[in-house]
Amino acid sequence: MxxxxxxxxxxxxxxxxxxxxxxxxxxxxxxxxxxxxxxxxxxxxxxxxxxxxxxxxxxxxxPKADHVGARxxxxxxxxxxxxxxxxxxxxxxxxxxxxxxxxQFPIRTGDPKTDPIEIQIMGQQFAWNAHYAGPDGKWGKQELKAAAPGNPFGLVASDPDAKDDVTCLREPFQVPVNRNIICRISSMDVIHSFKLPNMRITQDAIPGMTIPTHFTPISKGSFMIICAQLCGNLHSTMKGEIKVVSPEEFETWYAAKAKAGGASSYE
Ligand SMILES: [Cu+2]
CATH class of the missing domain: 1.20.58 (Methane Monooxygenase Hydroxylase; Chain G, domain 1)
Structure with a gap:
């Protein structure tokens, strides 16, 4: 029942x-x-x-069949x-x-308060990971040989630009409300699909490719990320969470995350 x-x-x-x-x-x-x-x-x-x-x-x-039928x-x-x-x-x-x-992707004007926020998204059996450039706006160096299950973005910890990078591995990540968000989607193992039902976003995550997608969240809250591509025996458990918060809340969270050191934990 x-x-x-x-x-x-x-x-x-x-x-x-x-x-x-x-x-x-x-x-x-x-x-x-x-x-x-x-x-x-x-x-x-x-x-x-x-x-x-x-x-x-x-x-x-x-009673008699007519081979012409409808006229x-x-x-x-x-x-x-x-x-x-x-x-x-x-x-x-x-x-x-x-x-x-x-x-039509949001245009970059150089204003750090309104420019789109870029996030690298890495699908992994069976979770979603996010990577931000950090407050310095510079992406840390990434190398294929540094990539491992615990370092899905292949961040090189010794690189100075990587020190303040923000990484959210298998954990919720945040974006500010009413801000353009660009997600660069990839996968480190098999084909996944990054789906944010509430944002009406679905983009395949393909190993060896980075595909950008964009959206502008207009309501605060916690939204589920799911995998929309059958990717293995635990596909159905491949959930993530994106939190849409106020710009102030985002800044606080972002600064704290950057301070904790995105890449330094991989040494
Ligand atoms: Cu998946």
């Missing part, structure tokens, strides 16, 4: 995505609704058409109409949305 309850709870969650928490999310949700509305119209329309034909060409009225062009017109709506959704909504929300 409780399984059935969970099934319907999950079904409900699929129908209604978790609350949107990013500036880009609203337009993405709207597009998803438009597509589902079209699918609903098609679902009802084609079933109604099917039932109509079953009735219209019933055996009692048509009207209704189905062709309906197909053309559906295709036209699909083209409208694609060219009118999806392509412009992709250009705006995905392709």
């Amino acid at each position: 409780s399984n059935l309850w969970h099934f319907f709870q999950n079904l409900w969650q699929y129908l209604f995505p978790p609350p949107n928490a990013s500036a880009q999310g609203k337009a993405i949700d709207e597009l998803i609704w438009y597509i589902h509305l079209l699918m609903l119209v098609l679902f009802i329309g084609w079933i109604a058409y099917f039932l109509y034909t079953v009735y219209r060409f019933r055996k009692s009225k048509n 009207s062009h209704f189905s062709s017109y309906a197909e053309i109409g559906v295709a036209a709506i699909e083209v409208l959704l694609l060219l009118g909504f999806a392509v412009p949305l992709w250009a705006k929300a995905v392709d």
Whole structure:
């Protein structure tokens, strides 16, 4: 019984995505609704058409099979109409949305208070890790040969730029609200997928590649990161947490993390 309850709870969650928490999310949700509305119209329309034909060409009225069948062009017109709506959704909504929300990255002006915050994200069986450049704004040196399960970013601890780097290994990390965030996604083992349902972000994490994605959190809170790509026997446990906090809270956390020394613990 409780399984059935969970099934319907999950079904409900699929129908209604978790609350949107990013500036880009609203337009993405709207597009998803438009597509589902079209699918609903098609679902009802084609079933109604099917039932109509079953009735219209019933055996009692048509005892002899007719190899010509329907003479009207209704189905062709309906197909053309559906295709036209699909083209409208694609060219009118999806392509412009992709250009705006995905392709167009926030611009860097040189102002440390408003510039996008960059975070390296490393997927690892079975956790998410984050790496920030630290208050000096300089990334510590990273080397492939330094990379290990305990040092997923391959940070070279002896490098002076690495001293204040902030790393969050298998632990929650923070971002300030209303600030552009750029995540550079990679993986140190197999293909994972960095998914922030509340931010409407999904980006594959591929070993040997670093793929940027961006979002602007608009509500404070704690949000789950999940892995959206089957990546091994504990895939379902591959959760992370991103905390959206006030700018002041972020600065305090960031300074404390930097002081603790992101890279120095790897010696
Ligand atoms: Cu994974």
